[in-house]
Amino acid sequence: MSNLAVLGLQWGDEGKGKIIDLVAEHFDIVVRCQGGNNAGHTVKAGGQVFKLSLVPSGILRPGKISVVGNGVVIDPRAFMEEVDGLRDKGVPVDGNLLVSNRAHVVFPYHPVMERSTEASPGGRRIGTTARGIGPCYEDKAARRGIRVADLLSTDTFPDRFRSIAKEKAAVAAAAGIEGPTWDTDASVAGYLEMAERLRPFVRDTTRYLNDAIRQGKRLLFEGAQATMLDIDFGTYPFLTSSNATAGGLCTGSGVSPRMLHDIVGVAKAYATRVGEGPFATEVTGPSGDSLRAAGAEFGTVTGRPRRCGWLDLPLLRYAHAINHLSTLFVTKLDVLDSLDRIPVCTGYRYKGSPIDWMPAVAEEYAEVQPVYEELRGWNSPTPTIRDFGRLPQAAKDYIAFVQDRIEVEIGGVSTGPDRDQSIIRPGSVLARIAGA
Numbered sequence: 001m002s003n004l005a006v007l008g009l010q011w012g013d014e015g016k017g018k019i020i021d022l023v024a025e026h027f028d029i030v031v032r033c034q035g036g037n038n039a040g041h042t043v044k045a046g047g048q049v050f051k052l053s054l055v056p057s058g059i060l061r062p063g064k065i066s067v068v069g070n071g072v073v074i075d076p077r078a079f080m081e082e083v084d085g086l087r088d089k090g091v092p093v094d095g096n097l098l099v100s101n102r103a104h105v106v107f108p109y110h111p112v113m114e115r116s117t118e119a120s121p122g123g124r125r126i127g128t129t130a131r132g133i134g135p136c137y138e139d140k141a142a143r144r145g146i147r148v149a150d151l152l153s154t155d156t157f158p159d160r161f162r163s164i165a166k167e168k169a170a171v172a173a174a175a176g177i178e179g180p181t182w183d184t185d186a187s188v189a190g191y192l193e194m195a196e197r198l199r200p201f202v203r204d205t206t207r208y209l210n211d212a213i214r215q216g217k218r219l220l221f222e223g224a225q226a227t228m229l230d231i232d233f234g235t236y237p238f239l240t241s242s243n244a245t246a247g248g249l250c251t252g253s254g255v256s257p258r259m260l261h262d263i264v265g266v267a268k269a270y271a272t273r274v275g276e277g278p279f280a281t282e283v284t285g286p287s288g289d290s291l292r293a294a295g296a297e298f299g300t301v302t303g304r305p306r307r308c309g310w311l312d313l314p315l316l317r318y319a320h321a322i323n324h325l326s327t328l329f330v331t332k333l334d335v336l337d338s339l340d341r342i343p344v345c346t347g348y349r350y351k352g353s354p355i356d357w358m359p360a361v362a363e364e365y366a367e368v369q370p371v372y373e374e375l376r377g378w379n380s381p382t383p384t385i386r387d388f389g390r391l392p393q394a395a396k397d398y399i400a401f402v403q404d405r406i407e408v409e410i411g412g413v414s415t416g417p418d419r420d421q422s423i424i425r426p427g428s429v430l431a432r433i434a435g436a
């Protein structure tokens, strides 16, 4: 039985949550593999709006199992708040939501450490979500992290936490960190309480997923963040601390690459970015403001206004190369509905010469000159259109242009936030995947 991944291709917030929710009905298990509560996935379904962060968007589909994999970093309090919020909205979470015992835990010293690096005068401010995600992954890589299984070992956890917290306090003092830090005794008590609330969800999810594969179950992998925020392939250092590209799905779940059969890339019909870092096609001033207003581009997690710009085809070609997509889902096409002309970046020039690959160095990427072609706008509303053939001709031309330049099928188009404001092209790879 074939498995599927849904990944963001730009700087996040492409609408991955909506697409996961849309296709989840065809799968048995939805798995998150990386990131933490820096992710914010908004899904509109059944007249309700759900803002998911750590919990996979598959949770909204009855009868599906949602798994938070080993590659995710978990703030137990944020997780339980999300679970309680879902329960309040009548979404079942008991028995159908599992958390990996190998996932690393975010502790109160992580956001404190992050505040210090973000404020450091000599350092480079990333504009993070301030959830302690980067410092938690740092501890994981440094082999001093505390995992969910360690938190649940309540006889040994307090000593372990106290000893690491003491080291962190020394680092914080040496760095002259200002503002509130953490209370170690209160943290121990709070985390012991959280451990008991978390315990019913915890499993060896790697074993669970591999058993499920043997039983012929279909898996849907839910990406968080996106290619240009990937720790290896994004605009380093202005990115997140995990692998948000295809490879991260395997290391973050314990499922072999041979079990990843299809990959759907999700891209907005334009581009956005939250936080610092280069953004070649960024549009500031009134055009950027009107894109932001039309697309309601404010962060789900932090509420920050998202930087907006035009569609960047070299970037999407790069993302396609890294992820080797089966098909592409273009979201938020409706946001362009009222434009007469739509600029699309078709190439980059660097120091006067054309380049055909993403520079590895952020400072170089910041100097890249985008080359634009202007396409005809369609100037008519698309949100009620459910059939690809009924899209305005100029919208179809826009899609065809993008498809030709990226050399990957555009199998789906989204024209509004609702589950049903989605068009899957008949005969496309996406139609085959969704219908199989």
Ligand code: GDP
Residues within 6 Å of the ligand: 008, 012, 013, 014, 015, 016, 017, 018, 039, 040, 041, 042, 043, 044, 295, 300, 331, 332, 333, 334, 335, 414, 415, 416, 417
């Ligand atoms: P994610 O992080 O990739 O899941 O994306 P977010 O949920 O952070 O951001 C996408 C936002 O766009 C959400 O508020 C969605 O409800 C909304 N959205 C998704 N698809 C569409 C679309 O086709 N049109 C419009 N107007 N909004 C959309």
Ligand code: IMO
Residues within 6 Å of the ligand: 008, 011, 012, 013, 014, 038, 039, 040, 041, 126, 127, 128, 129, 130, 131, 133, 134, 223, 224, 225, 226, 229, 238, 239, 240, 241, 274, 275, 276
């Ligand atoms: P979803 O899954 C958009 C950005 C932050 C910051 C950088 C590092 O909703 O697409 P971090 O807190 O991860 O250390 O911040 O990455 N960022 C996101 N931007 N969508 C996200 O997730 C993001 N997760 C992190 O704004 O620039």
Ligand code: MG
Residues within 6 Å of the ligand: 012, 013, 014, 039, 040, 041, 042, 300
């Ligand atoms: Mg988001």
